[in-house]
Amino acid sequence: MKTKKILSQRVVLLIFVAASLVSCNRADKTTSSGEEVTTPSFDLTSAKKEIEAANQEFMGLLAKGDSVGLANSYTIDAAFMGGGAPAAEGREKIQSAMADIINSGVTKVDLRVKNVFGTEDLLAEEGELSIYVKDDVVDVGKYIVLWKKEDGKWKLFRDIFNSNLPAPAAK
Amino acid sequence: MKTKKILSQRVVLLIFVAASLVSCNRADKTTSSGEEVTTPSFDLTSAKKEIEAANQEFMGLLAKGDSVGLANSYTIDAAFMGGGAPAAEGREKIQSAMADIINSGVTKVDLRVKNVFGTEDLLAEEGELSIYVKDDVVDVGKYIVLWKKEDGKWKLFRDIFNSNLPAPAAK
Numbered sequence: 001m002k003t004k005k006i007l008s009q010r011v012v013l014l015i016f017v018a019a020s021l022v023s024c025n026r027a028d029k030t031t032s033s034g035e036e037v038t039t040p041s042f043d044l045t046s047a048k049k050e051i052e053a054a055n056q057e058f059m060g061l062l063a064k065g066d067s068v069g070l071a072n073s074y075t076i077d078a079a080f081m082g083g084g085a086p087a088a089e090g091r092e093k094i095q096s097a098m099a100d101i102i103n104s105g106v107t108k109v110d111l112r113v114k115n116v117f118g119t120e121d122l123l124a125e126e127g128e129l130s131i132y133v134k135d136d137v138v139d140v141g142k143y144i145v146l147w148k149k150e151d152g153k154w155k156l157f158r159d160i161f162n163s164n165l166p167a168p169a170a171k
Numbered sequence: 172m173k174t175k176k177i178l179s180q181r182v183v184l185l186i187f188v189a190a191s192l193v194s195c196n197r198a199d200k201t202t203s204s205g206e207e208v209t210t211p212s213f214d215l216t217s218a219k220k221e222i223e224a225a226n227q228e229f230m231g232l233l234a235k236g237d238s239v240g241l242a243n244s245y246t247i248d249a250a251f252m253g254g255g256a257p258a259a260e261g262r263e264k265i266q267s268a269m270a271d272i273i274n275s276g277v278t279k280v281d282l283r284v285k286n287v288f289g290t291e292d293l294l295a296e297e298g299e300l301s302i303y304v305k306d307d308v309v310d311v312g313k314y315i316v317l318w319k320k321e322d323g324k325w326k327l328f329r330d331i332f333n334s335n336l337p338a339p340a341a342k
Binding site for chain 1: 250252253254255256257258288289290292293295297313314315317328329331332333334335336337338339
């Protein structure tokens with residue numbers, strides 16, 4: 001029965017389409033020879049570039065002294081885990097922490113991505129940073145940032161760092 | 172046309188089955204009554220308990236002053252990102268960093284998991300810590316640990332923390 005055969009073919013086609021739509025974390029590619037190749041859809045090399053771009057934006061906002069813009073670089077449920085104080089949780093406290101950094105005289109932060117790990121849902125960045133007051137490097141350190149996408153944009157979800165320099169002698 | 176209607180229903184059913192088969196990050200279980208139950212394969216609540224157990228083991232090794240055991244709690248490609256020095260990369264340097272901590276007089280570290288995020292492949296832990304010398308708390312702080320499984324066991328892959336206490340006055 002011809003109708004049945006056509007419908008069966010449609011079943012196969014539709015199953016294939018449905019399978020393609022729901023397959024996650026994987027992109028199916030077809031080579032020129034028609035072979036199907038399955039590769040992870042989340043590319044850490046691209047993700048690293050995206051994080052480098054997000055860091056550029058962050059550094060620009062800091063150089064401008066824009067504490068509101070900096071706070072908006074964090075997710076609404078973010079924690080900024082700077083040293084010398086408990087974590088600042090949420091945008092309001094993070095904005096206040098950013099204003100404190102700006103008001104302390106910091107004019108520039110240089111962020112250098114070393115590695116990224118994880119997935120589209122939660123990306124962990126390992127990096128190194130230098131903190132400047134005018135043209136002088138006043139601190140160098142290392143950090144881990146957990147990034148999440150909010151409205152399709154990478155935002156800082158957890159941000160922790162410490163100094164590589166020996167602590168001043170205790171009181 | 173009745174045949175067409177039945178086949179259409181089959182299309183819908185088969186799409187649903189296909190979608191179920193290819194959905195990932197999920198484990199399919201069958202109950203004793205034969206019902207199929209779909210549950211997330213990675214359970215963050217269980218993962219949190221596993222990390223708490225791993226932390227208990229870590230705290231035990233530190234209390235015993237076992238720098239070799241502590242170093243073996245880290246993955247072979249781990250980085251210990253303590254403050255006041257660049258990251259210690261690899262087990263040899265991590266063991267040396269652990270020995271330094273023990274030799275500095277630290278007798279106990281209390282690690283308290285706040286949250287875990289991520290997947291079976293890379294778990295991020297957010298926590299709070301207290302550092303003891305004998306019975307005295309000498310520091311309190313916060314940390315992020317990235318955990319990876321090595322030989323089926325959670326091991327520290329990146330470990331960064333800082334103090335909540337104000338830094339001593341600069342030199």
